[in-house]
Amino acid sequence: MERDVSVASAAQVVRALRSRGHEVVAVDAERGPLSARDEAATLGRQVDRKPPQATRGSGLPRVIAGLTGKDFDVVFLALHGGSGEDGTVQALLDVHGLRYTGSGRLGSSLAWNKGISKQLFALAQVPTPAWRLAPADPKSVERQIGFPVIVKPSGQGSTVGLSRVDDADGLGAAIEIASRFDSEVLIERYIAGRELTVGVLGDKPLAVGEIIPASGDIFDYESKYQPGGATEIFPADISADTTKQAQMLALVAHSALHLSHYSRADFRLDSNGGLWCLEVNTLPGLAPTSLLPQSAAAVGIPFDELCERICLAALG
Numbered sequence: 001m002e003r004d005v006s007v008a009s010a011a012q013v014v015r016a017l018r019s020r021g022h023e024v025v026a027v028d029a030e031r032g033p034l035s036a037r038d039e040a041a042t043l044g045r046q047v048d049r050k051p052p053q054a055t056r057g058s059g060l061p062r063v064i065a066g067l068t069g070k071d072f073d074v075v076f077l078a079l080h081g082g083s084g085e086d087g088t089v090q091a092l093l094d095v096h097g098l099r100y101t102g103s104g105r106l107g108s109s110l111a112w113n114k115g116i117s118k119q120l121f122a123l124a125q126v127p128t129p130a131w132r133l134a135p136a137d138p139k140s141v142e143r144q145i146g147f148p149v150i151v152k153p154s155g156q157g158s159t160v161g162l163s164r165v166d167d168a169d170g171l172g173a174a175i176e177i178a179s180r181f182d183s184e185v186l187i188e189r190y191i192a193g194r195e196l197t198v199g200v201l202g203d204k205p206l207a208v209g210e211i212i213p214a215s216g217d218i219f220d221y222e223s224k225y226q227p228g229g230a231t232e233i234f235p236a237d238i239s240a241d242t243t244k245q246a247q248m249l250a251l252v253a254h255s256a257l258h259l260s261h262y263s264r265a266d267f268r269l270d271s272n273g274g275l276w277c278l279e280v281n282t283l284p285g286l287a288p289t290s291l292l293p294q295s296a297a298a299v300g301i302p303f304d305e306l307c308e309r310i311c312l313a314a315l316g
Contacts, residue, residue: 138168
């Protein structure tokens with residue numbers, strides 16, 4: 001689980017919901033409900049510059065079982081990576097009859113597995129870059145996809161374990177790196193162009209944003225979570241037609257993956273104006289400067305209201 005990113009989201013969500021008059025109990029996925037002192041210490045963490053080196057264990061079954069019978073209206077999931085996004089925690093909450101924010105166990109698991117996601121995108125006519133799963137020899141990748149390619153874990157977030165490979169010589173090492181984070185590795189055609197993102201709230205798309213990394217052409221872990229790592233423009237400086245197309249595709253992808261409440265779809269816009277869906281995030285980051293909150297703010301929804309709307313969707 002991407003613990004630092006999860007803690008960063010939780011700190012902001014707790015503050016936002018309390019500002020709207022809600023009673024909030026912070027719960028650590030490894031320790032359970034936090035005292036006021038532990039909450040201040042835990043939620044004050046900063047996101048490390050480097051991505052996690054391996055997935056961590058979790059006390060989720062014990063923690064969630066401990067929440068049963070408590071007077072909670074809803075569990076707000078500020079979890080990123082691993083068991084927080086892949087449907088595991090959602091299934092556990094379902095078993096215990098606890099309401100929660102975000103997509104259910106089916107949608108979460110479908111979106112988490114990038115290979116399955118891309119098959120569903122294709123069926124729903126959402127353009128997505130050509131791909132195949134490892135193992136794969138360089139000659140077949142050259143023939144079927146063509147270099148450069150992106151190599152990444154099929155089940156992972158925040159570009160953890162992701163590499164760009166420009167020629168056959170680098171393919172094996174990139175697959176080995178990705179396989180440290182998931183047993184299934186995706187090899188995907190690299191799309192040169194602009195990075196766009198679109199939030200979805202309920203059944204409506206939010207503003208389209210553009211992400212411009214400060215260095216390189218990949219919106220990697222450090223670019224995402226460190227100050228100055230990228231310039232993020234909401235709304236993006238693109239045509240009205242491209243805006244409408246990106247919003248429509250985000251909604252179609254959201255529906256194709258059986259998602260609920262909210263999500264964020266990431267695209268590449270190529271030099272010919274073509275949009276390519278890379279993936280959909282079911283529990284996107286929720287600091288006020290994260291991409292989904294910026295997408296919402298650009299259409300007039302401030303951060304505290306966004307958090308409250310997500311809760312109300314789970315209760316509705």
